[in-house]
Amino acid sequence: MAKKEQDLQQVVEDALAEQKVPHVKFKGIDPRNIDVDRLTKPSKETRQERWGKGLTFLAIILIGVLIVAIIGFVGMHGLATFIDNKVNVFHFLFSTDWNPGAGKNHVGAAAMIVTSFAVTLLAAIIATPFSIAVALFMTEYVSGKRVQILQSFMELLVGIPSVVYGFIGLMVVVPAVRAVFGGTGFGILTATLILFVMVLPTITSLTVDAFKAIPKELRKSSAALGATKWQTIYHVVLRAARSRIMTAIIFGMARAFGEALAVQMAIGNAVLMPYNLVSPAATLTSQLTSQMGNTVMGTLPNNALWSLALLLLIMSLVFNFLVHLIGKKG
Amino acid sequence: MENWQDQKSYIKTFTEDECAISTQDLSVFYGGTVQKLFNVSLGFKKNTITALIGASGSGKSTFLRSLNRMNDRVARVDGSIMFHSLDVNQSKINVYELRKAIGMVFQKPNPFPKSIRENITYALKANGHRNKKKLDQIVEESLKAAALWDEVKDKLDQSALALSGGQQQRLCIARAIALKPEILLLDEPASALDPVSTAKLEDTLKQLRKKYTMVMVTHNMQQASRISEYTAFFHLGHALEYDTTTNIFTNPQGEITEKYIQGSFG
Numbered sequence A: 001m002a003k004k005e006q007d008l009q010q011v012v013e014d015a016l017a018e019q020k021v022p023h024v025k026f027k028g029i030d031p032r033n034i035d036v037d038r039l040t041k042p043s044k045e046t047r048q049e050r051w052g053k054g055l056t057f058l059a060i061i062l063i064g065v066l067i068v069a070i071i072g073f074v075g076m077h078g079l080a081t082f083i084d085n086k087v088n089v090f091h092f093l094f095s096t097d098w099n100p101g102a103g104k105n106h107v108g109a110a111a112m113i114v115t116s117f118a119v120t121l122l123a124a125i126i127a128t129p130f131s132i133a134v135a136l137f138m139t140e141y142v143s144g145k146r147v148q149i150l151q152s153f154m155e156l157l158v159g160i161p162s163v164v165y166g167f168i169g170l171m172v173v174v175p176a177v178r179a180v181f182g183g184t185g186f187g188i189l190t191a192t193l194i195l196f197v198m199v200l201p202t203i204t205s206l207t208v209d210a211f212k213a214i215p216k217e218l219r220k221s222s223a224a225l226g227a228t229k230w231q232t233i234y235h236v237v238l239r240a241a242r243s244r245i246m247t248a249i250i251f252g253m254a255r256a257f258g259e260a261l262a263v264q265m266a267i268g269n270a271v272l273m274p275y276n277l278v279s280p281a282a283t284l285t286s287q288l289t290s291q292m293g294n295t296v297m298g299t300l301p302n303n304a305l306w307s308l309a310l311l312l313l314i315m316s317l318v319f320n321f322l323v324h325l326i327g328k329k330g
Numbered sequence B: 001m002e003n004w005q006d007q008k009s010y011i012k013t014f015t016e017d018e019c020a021i022s023t024q025d026l027s028v029f030y031g032g033t034v035q036k037l038f039n040v041s042l043g044f045k046k047n048t049i050t051a052l053i054g055a056s057g058s059g060k061s062t063f064l065r066s067l068n069r070m071n072d073r074v075a076r077v078d079g080s081i082m083f084h085s086l087d088v089n090q091s092k093i094n095v096y097e098l099r100k101a102i103g104m105v106f107q108k109p110n111p112f113p114k115s116i117r118e119n120i121t122y123a124l125k126a127n128g129h130r131n132k133k134k135l136d137q138i139v140e141e142s143l144k145a146a147a148l149w150d151e152v153k154d155k156l157d158q159s160a161l162a163l164s165g166g167q168q169q170r171l172c173i174a175r176a177i178a179l180k181p182e183i184l185l186l187d188e189p190a191s192a193l194d195p196v197s198t199a200k201l202e203d204t205l206k207q208l209r210k211k212y213t214m215v216m217v218t219h220n221m222q223q224a225s226r227i228s229e230y231t232a233f234f235h236l237g238h239a240l241e242y243d244t245t246t247n248i249f250t251n252p253q254g255e256i257t258e259k260y261i262q263g264s265f266g
Helices: A002-017 A044-083 A089-094 A110-141 A145-159 A162-181 A188-212 A216-224 A229-240 A242-258 A261-267 A284-294 A300-329 B002-006 B060-067 B095-101 B116-126 B132-145 B165-177 B195-208 B221-227 B245-250 B255-262
Strands: B019-030 B034-040 B043-045 B049-054 B075-083 B102-105 B183-187 B213-217 B230-235 B238-244
Touching: A044 A089, A044 A300, A089 A110, A110 A145, A110 A188, A110 A229, A110 A242, A110 A261, A110 A284, A145 A188, A162 A188, A162 A261, A188 A242, A188 A261, A216 A229, A216 B102, A216 B165, A229 A242, A229 B116, A242 A300, A261 A284, A284 A300, B019 B060, B019 B213, B034 B060, B034 B075, B034 B238, B043 B213, B049 B060, B049 B221, B060 B075, B060 B102, B060 B183, B060 B213, B060 B230, B095 B102, B102 B165, B116 B132, B116 B165, B132 B165, B165 B183, B165 B195, B195 B213, B195 B221, B221 B245, B230 B245, B230 B255, B238 B245, B238 B255, B245 B255
Parallel strands: B049 B213, B049 B230, B102 B183, B183 B213
Antiparallel strands: B019 B034, B019 B043, B019 B075, B230 B238
16 A cells, blocks of 8 residues: 555656646636726626616506506595595495496495305315315325325316306306295306306415425424324414414415305395395496396496496405405414 | 555444333335445444444434324334334334433434424324323423523413524423433434534433433534433445544544544544
């Protein structure tokens, strides 16, 4: 061993003596002369930075203007009902007399407001337990490929256009409800059943994300305390994901509240205070879609529809606000 | 380290009465074929702290997790684990009861997102303890045992996540102690903590030694020498040397153990 090292040392020394070892040349890597003037002048890089910042800022401004314009436009027309046509705000919110063509004392939207909230809440109430169960199954009980298959099923549900949901509702759910519960088959119950399927994937996928965000260590240390899987799920996983599940439900509700087409096809479109779940009714959105072609711009019936739109806009802002509130509270 | 097989293993043995828990030929396989632990037979003496040292991937954490069956569903564990003259490495054992008797504290402090009090009462409540007075008493006792009581007694109902890392880790110990286990398994309990918190944690562990048997995986050899009575050295899935901590650190028998202690690898 020692001899080998000596030999090696000898070879290196010989090579060095004969200058066969390529020497590192220090030429050309001296520090550059610093041009002090250039330090104070803009260069290609600084211009690039300015352009990048400018472009993204421009995009933000454009979108901002768009948002302000939408809110302003809807607000202007929506408020015209109350300012130009002198409709009482309380009358609008609490009266069920909806016949805007007949004058300012017949612009009560209460029936639609109640119906909108009814279908939204009922759909969320039915969908949430299913969503939590499906999400638990996907995160706690199966793994790998099977999760992906389940997930793509859920994504499929999201991708189906709402008109298809409405069509299935009209052709299948309406007759089924008519056969089982009587009545015409159109009404809150039918709309709720359709919305349940439509919000299910939204709530489920957000709930899956909520469960996935919980550190594995929490589950492990719960198991190390002798807790069963179910105890861990109930006391640790659900508890830790609580606020994010609430967020998921609110996103689902926002979707249900704003859905127009499928609801319009199934709810019956009669602006009446619903007295049971199978009587024909109308939501804010369904009234808007079914009536928008029948009014003249600038008249009271048209302005009244704008007011419905304003109400929908305000509600979506409220849903957003709730999501932020929950997010902040953690 | 190709020649590790040449090193004989030097394993100290205890009688079964002296041991709180012991293993016989414990082997662990991942994915059915990949063997991570080879016939490890170690006994852990009652009311002592035993440190498990060794490089990353040496199998010490795998060994530790096997002791309270946390490797169920993760890996196949062969061999026997003797606890109160009962082999607890069989399928008929109720793992939930076993884990209450053999507690575990993990590397990263991981309190549940609940209040300090609920963190401790969680497992008790799951077991059907409902008496509030008794629960309060256990909360106090466990926190005192984990040397955390003075720091948190005024904020028991605040979120445990607001505590510092060191406090959280001691809360995790208190949480495990609340179930009155006989053995505490500690998986690098101080590796995520700063030196001051580590010192406090070590003090706590030294206090707890009077009542519990502890087995601790550590990467920190100073820590092993500071608080453990016995040390086992793991290498590539084998337990190569097991003796009093003094002997391991001052007079290691095997060449690899010596190299590891001196810091030549690992």
